[in-house]
Amino acid sequence: MGKYLLLFLGGFAVSFALTPLVRWLAIRVNAMDIPNERKVHDRPIPRLGGVAIFVAFTSMVFLAFSPFALVTNPFVSVGKHWWRGYLAAASIIVGLGVFDDLRPLGARVKFLTQALAACCAMYFGYVIDRLNLPWGVSIHLGLWGIPVTLLWIVGLTNAFNLIDGLDGLANGVALISSLTLMGVALLGQNVELALVCSALAGCLLGFLPYNFHPASIFLGDSGSLFLGFTLAVLSITTSQKSTVAVSILIPMMAFGLPIMDALLAMIRRFLRAMHVWETTGQGTYRVFFLRGKSMFEADRDHIHHRLMRLGIYHRNAVIFLYAICAAMSVSALVIASYRNIDTGVVLAAIGIAVVIGIRKLRYEELQFLRNGSLVPLSRFPVLGYESFQIPIDLVMVSLAYYVAYWLRYDGVFTGPVKATFIATLPAMLLTKIVVFHLTGLYRIRWRQAGVPEMLRGCRSMVLGSAAAAVVLTYMQVGNIGATTLVIDFYVVSSFLLGSRFSARLIHYYAQSNPAHKKRVLIYGTGPSASLLICELLANQHHSLAPVGFIDEYHGKNRKILHGYPILGSFMVLPEVLRDGGIEELIIATTKLAPQQLEQLKELCHQHDVTVRQFRVSLEELPQPGTSTYLFSDVEGPLKKSGF
Numbered sequence: 001m002g003k004y005l006l007l008f009l010g011g012f013a014v015s016f017a018l019t020p021l022v023r024w025l026a027i028r029v030n031a032m033d034i035p036n037e038r039k040v041h042d043r044p045i046p047r048l049g050g051v052a053i054f055v056a057f058t059s060m061v062f063l064a065f066s067p068f069a070l071v072t073n074p075f076v077s078v079g080k081h082w083w084r085g086y087l088a089a090a091s092i093i094v095g096l097g098v099f100d101d102l103r104p105l106g107a108r109v110k111f112l113t114q115a116l117a118a119c120c121a122m123y124f125g126y127v128i129d130r131l132n133l134p135w136g137v138s139i140h141l142g143l144w145g146i147p148v149t150l151l152w153i154v155g156l157t158n159a160f161n162l163i164d165g166l167d168g169l170a171n172g173v174a175l176i177s178s179l180t181l182m183g184v185a186l187l188g189q190n191v192e193l194a195l196v197c198s199a200l201a202g203c204l205l206g207f208l209p210y211n212f213h214p215a216s217i218f219l220g221d222s223g224s225l226f227l228g229f230t231l232a233v234l235s236i237t238t239s240q241k242s243t244v245a246v247s248i249l250i251p252m253m254a255f256g257l258p259i260m261d262a263l264l265a266m267i268r269r270f271l272r273a274m275h276v277w278e279t280t281g282q283g284t285y286r287v288f289f290l291r292g293k294s295m296f297e298a299d300r301d302h303i304h305h306r307l308m309r310l311g312i313y314h315r316n317a318v319i320f321l322y323a324i325c326a327a328m329s330v331s332a333l334v335i336a337s338y339r340n341i342d343t344g345v346v347l348a349a350i351g352i353a354v355v356i357g358i359r360k361l362r363y364e365e366l367q368f369l370r371n372g373s374l375v376p377l378s379r380f381p382v383l384g385y386e387s388f389q390i391p392i393d394l395v396m397v398s399l400a401y402y403v404a405y406w407l408r409y410d411g412v413f414t415g416p417v418k419a420t421f422i423a424t425l426p427a428m429l430l431t432k433i434v435v436f437h438l439t440g441l442y443r444i445r446w447r448q449a450g451v452p453e454m455l456r457g458c459r460s461m462v463l464g465s466a467a468a469a470v471v472l473t474y475m476q477v478g479n480i481g482a483t484t485l486v487i488d489f490y491v492v493s494s495f496l497l498g499s500r501f502s503a504r505l506i507h508y509y510a511q512s513n514p515a516h517k518k519r520v521l522i523y524g525t526g527p528s529a530s531l532l533i534c535e536l537l538a539n540q541h542h543s544l545a546p547v548g549f550i551d552e553y554h555g556k557n558r559k560i561l562h563g564y565p566i567l568g569s570f571m572v573l574p575e576v577l578r579d580g581g582i583e584e585l586i587i588a589t590t591k592l593a594p595q596q597l598e599q600l601k602e603l604c605h606q607h608d609v610t611v612r613q614f615r616v617s618l619e620e621l622p623q624p625g626t627s628t629y630l631f632s633d634v635e636g637p638l639k640k641s642g643f
Contacts, residue, residue, distance in 0.1 A: 011202025050223025060199035085124025097222030159258035160228030167213035404488035420478030524589030
């Protein structure tokens with residue numbers, strides 16, 4: 001234990017003493033991080049902090065694994081290839097980072113240099129040759145180990161570079177990760193690797209006082225790239241030496257935060273640039289194409305940026321992310337310590353927590369239904385053609401029939417059961433498609449579907465299943481049974497009606513998206529209010545997002561109308577206007593007394609809320625030849641003069 005402590009304290013002392021000197025040097029060579037719209041700091045701060053960590057770490061490793069080793073025996077198993085392999089590759093990475101800190105380099109140059117460093121490390125034996133998955137599954141990669149290792153090293157190197165956006169964040173996460181790898185190495189009785197991790201942890205802790213908020217020096221690319229590269233190499237060594245049956249999970253959980261942030265950044269930027277459908281104006285269409293910002297263009301939507309946007313202070317956001325990283329590291333150590341633990345339960349719990357956390361961050365790109373990115377899919381002209389719908393229905397009817405057999409016979413699909421299915425499938429398909437056509441299923445515009453369309457669709461499903469039952473009974477092929485036909489009816493109805501109403505669902509969620517819209521409160525819950533809410537949801541050019549209703553009838557309180565809550569009567573209006581972020585109030589009732597209307601206008605004026613009146617009128621058009629025309633909306637669309 002004394003060796004680990006000696007290397008840890010030695011790394012701490014050298015890094016702590018060397019950082020002020022590197023800071024002075026960074027100022028002299030003008031390696032400064034200048035504030036801009038993407039940065040969170042407000043004054044120039046020197047970079048090159050990674051140089052101090054690299055020199056301190058290299059010094060400690062030299063003391064442990066060299067002919068002059070003071071801590072361990074000279075040239076132990078790690079030392080034999082450490083200087084030739086790791087140090088050469090790490091020097092390339094640090095050199096790249098120093099150049100980028102002095103004069104920013106392009107993304108292509110950085111990726112190529114990182115790939116060169118990764119290839120150098122692989123040449124000296126740092127290759128992932130097998131993957132030990134949960135539940136005792138082991139995959140030998142063979143030649144596939146080369147691209148997998150390249151992806152792992154380059155990916156993790158950039159992942160730590162991406163999270164280096166707040167003071168002390170990347171440094172602290174790397175500290176927690178190195179301690180985790182040290183624990184895993186000790187559990188695997190890999191003493192040399194544990195010594196290396198303890199030295200790295202000491203160097204990181206020595207740099208942290210200068211890097212924690214408010215920072216006096218940044219890691220820079222020389223630091224963040226070095227840390228990501230070093231931890232990637234150390235994790236490969238850990239997995240090679242580990243006897244844990246789920247060794248692939250250990251580094252992925254130890255580096256969970258930077259990996260998750262990097263994956264989120266890639267997905268967000270891809271979805272932001274991806275466009276589903278566009279009309280070119282010449283009668284042709286473009287489908288699934290990239291346009292807009294590059295995937296490699298930096299932004300302020302990383303996890304730490306979103307936390308600060310939610311109102312969490314800089315230092316508290318860093319500490320919160322430390323806690324998340326520590327929790328995942330503890331989970332990794334628990335899995336490594338207890339061989340008989342149910343890994344699936346741990347992974348399921350982590351997966352649920354990750355999904356909940358991402359939802360809390362409110363990434364608009366990931367809200368596929370609410371941001372309207374899927375709306376173009378429902379607007380393809382081909383979707384309305386019967387010649388397109390029929391082949392899709394043939395597939396779904398076949399699948400539903402198969403599912404019905406599978407459920408009825410508990411997955412035993414052999415012998416006479418299989419023969420009956422094959423013999424009756426053509427008749428089932430032909431009968432249902434003909435009935436669907438005759439009952440008008442393919443004439444319905446499902447994008448604006450309501451209760452009448454739903455009833456017509458249900459009628460088509462009932463008549464189609466009934467006709468199919470009659471035909472199959474007449475054929476007398478095998479023993480189908482009423483239970484199979486009943487199950488088939490429910491499954492095929494779910495498939496066909498569900499797929500058709502999905503277009504309506506996509507439009508509903510996209511219409512109700514409050515992003516970039518004024519928050520509107522509706523006064524009244526009568527027929528006029530229903531017409532108003534439908535108009536606001538149908539026509540997006542109003543840019544108004546309904547929040548709820550106000551109604552004087554107390555029996556309606558806490559009820560739901562058109563998917564929006566009835567918040568209460570006039571008595572709760574001051575509280576709603578004060579705390580609900582309301583920007584506009586629309587009166588959709590004519591039952592307000594003049595005195596109450598004046599009180600309402602005065603209350604809205606006090607809270608700087610716009611008031612408008614919604615009127616519905618039915619007016620007769622003038623006779624032909626009349627020079628003056630009066631334009632009026634009819635029963636629902638907003639009347640410009642009154643709204």
